[in-house]
Amino acid sequence: MSTAEMDMTHDNDHHDDHGPQKGWRRWVYSTNHKDIGSMYLIFALIMLFLGGASAMAMRAELMFPGMQLLDPDLYNNIVTNHALMMIFGAVMPAAAGLANWMIPLMIGAPDMALPRMNNLSFWILPAAATMLVLSFVLPFFPGGGTPINTGWTLYPPLSLKVGMSMDFLIFAIHLLGISSVLASINIIVTIFNMRTTGMSLMNMPMFVWSWLITAFLLILVVPVLAGGVTMLLFDRHFGTSFFDAAGGGDPILFQHLFWFFGHPEVYVLLLPSIGVLSAVVPAFSRKPLFGYKSLVGAMLSLGSLGMVVWAHHMYASSGFSAAVVNYFMIGTILISIPVGLMKFNFLATMWRGSLSFEAPMLFAISIIIMFIFGGMTGVMLAIVPADMQYHDTMFVVAHFHYVLLPGAVMALFAGVLYWLPKWTGNMYSPALGKWFFWTNVIGFNATFFIQHFLGLAGMPRRIIDYNVQFAEFNYLSSIGAFIFGLSHLLLLAIVIQCVRGTKGATKAEARPWDGATGLEWEVDSPAPFHTWEEPPTVDVEGHLVKA
Numbered sequence: 001m002s003t004a005e006m007d008m009t010h011d012n013d014h015h016d017d018h019g020p021q022k023g024w025r026r027w028v029y030s031t032n033h034k035d036i037g038s039m040y041l042i043f044a045l046i047m048l049f050l051g052g053a054s055a056m057a058m059r060a061e062l063m064f065p066g067m068q069l070l071d072p073d074l075y076n077n078i079v080t081n082h083a084l085m086m087i088f089g090a091v092m093p094a095a096a097g098l099a100n101w102m103i104p105l106m107i108g109a110p111d112m113a114l115p116r117m118n119n120l121s122f123w124i125l126p127a128a129a130t131m132l133v134l135s136f137v138l139p140f141f142p143g144g145g146t147p148i149n150t151g152w153t154l155y156p157p158l159s160l161k162v163g164m165s166m167d168f169l170i171f172a173i174h175l176l177g178i179s180s181v182l183a184s185i186n187i188i189v190t191i192f193n194m195r196t197t198g199m200s201l202m203n204m205p206m207f208v209w210s211w212l213i214t215a216f217l218l219i220l221v222v223p224v225l226a227g228g229v230t231m232l233l234f235d236r237h238f239g240t241s242f243f244d245a246a247g248g249g250d251p252i253l254f255q256h257l258f259w260f261f262g263h264p265e266v267y268v269l270l271l272p273s274i275g276v277l278s279a280v281v282p283a284f285s286r287k288p289l290f291g292y293k294s295l296v297g298a299m300l301s302l303g304s305l306g307m308v309v310w311a312h313h314m315y316a317s318s319g320f321s322a323a324v325v326n327y328f329m330i331g332t333i334l335i336s337i338p339v340g341l342m343k344f345n346f347l348a349t350m351w352r353g354s355l356s357f358e359a360p361m362l363f364a365i366s367i368i369i370m371f372i373f374g375g376m377t378g379v380m381l382a383i384v385p386a387d388m389q390y391h392d393t394m395f396v397v398a399h400f401h402y403v404l405l406p407g408a409v410m411a412l413f414a415g416v417l418y419w420l421p422k423w424t425g426n427m428y429s430p431a432l433g434k435w436f437f438w439t440n441v442i443g444f445n446a447t448f449f450i451q452h453f454l455g456l457a458g459m460p461r462r463i464i465d466y467n468v469q470f471a472e473f474n475y476l477s478s479i480g481a482f483i484f485g486l487s488h489l490l491l492l493a494i495v496i497q498c499v500r501g502t503k504g505a506t507k508a509e510a511r512p513w514d515g516a517t518g519l520e521w522e523v524d525s526p527a528p529f530h531t532w533e534e535p536p537t538v539d540v541e542g543h544l545v546k547a
Helices: 003-016 024-028 033-061 072-107 115-140 165-193 206-237 251-285 292-306 310-314 322-334 336-350 359-382 384-390 394-424 430-456 468-500
Strands: 544-546
Touching: 024 033, 033 072, 033 115, 033 394, 033 468, 072 115, 072 165, 072 206, 072 251, 072 394, 115 165, 165 206, 206 251, 206 292, 251 292, 251 310, 251 336, 251 359, 251 394, 292 336, 310 322, 322 336, 322 359, 336 359, 359 384, 359 394, 359 430, 394 430, 394 468, 430 468
Parallel strands: none
Antiparallel strands: none
16 A cells, blocks of 8 residues: 555544534534535525515615615616625525535535535635625725626626726626636536446436536636626726727627626526426426436536527627527527426426425426426527517516526525435424415515516616506515515525424434435435445446445
8 A cells, every 4th residue: 555545544534533623613624515515505595685685675666666765876786786696696605505515425425526625615705795795885985986887797888987896896706706616626526536336427316417517617607707807807907998999999899708608607507406306306206307318418408508699698789690690599599499308307207206295396396387487588588579679678687587586596495495304404394394485486476477567568677767657567576576585584494493403393314205315315314424434336226225
């Protein structure tokens, strides 16, 4: 045995002898995938409430015509921060938290492949969040400059004229991107190198597949956004003219760079949720997932097509030739094929299954229905003549939220409700879970369904005031938004109930759901601090043969 192997054996023996550190050191220094996954999820929950509070402020302002609470620049600053907090602060870290917790458990690995880098990728996030919040509050202080009134797309020339808060935002985006790329590298290395005996790529859980594709997407597109905002920073402070037309630059170039990242980012948010549904739907249908290989192919197709149709966000401003416009239009419509195949797989899995309707399954069924509707409005927006009518209206806001809230956020809720007993060792009250589902889904639809009609009637988005003809629908949308926002307090109550084991919680078995399959259900609930120290063996279906 080599000296390196002896040192590694010694380190592993020592590692086996201890549990978690005590106090704050456990979390600050942790390299354990479960602790880091928990920190990602807690961070995401905090950012969910911050981003949700900004959404409530917007809907309170839009409840009536005229200006009630905010001024136009502050309103658009809130729009900007709401989007960035929700996308970079809530959804992506929550999905990364699920990945950290579940991927090693699912593939029979003792931990992530690069545990110290795992710690670093998380602790970059609070620094990035601090910069993001500072970019919002800085204009309130003397000399802080103007608010970021560009929206989340940060288009020049407006973003070239904003005060120093834009610089804070640019650095926040850099930090968030570094965190994402480090986490993605870790996930790819873990999946390729640490699968247990008998687990090939084609029998590993679909959630693992979804994150493998997501990680590659992130590595491909995040550097493009980083390059774009760096060029923006140079235009602002170092005399370059990448995007300044007065110096020979092209503002449209920034749109290309942003949307080359921005459109695949939609699938970065969606794909982990497809993986969650691939675990939840078979478990509560008590049937194997229908069409494993076709679902893998659909996710690969979705990721590939998502990389090459970015300019459908730019029909109204691009000046493209007819041939280029037709390419992006047809490519966008083609995306509906793998999406439709995924939905067919889930419906076929449920067909003639022994269904039960616990909270995770209720979310899964509602997601399938609402996401199909979001996909239909996406096809409408892909058609160039129609998009010229819908562009920059509330119709786009409604479409975007019908895609990302069911397709990303609610699916993460389903995953949390599904795996929470495994993480905490306690089962939440089924009634509380169903109350959360119904208030969440009813509030969501009351908020956003009506916004399609506001957009079709001509109400623009990102505008603080509106014509009185839109007053009634905006009032109803705001009432729905308050119901939707307050429903998340029930999610917080569920998490507290499970973590603390308070009244209404019951002890969870190793396999709390009848139809749940996979290696993660072969360990105790709550999952021990160290798992799979002895690699398990799985058969061709991915089921445990021996521990």
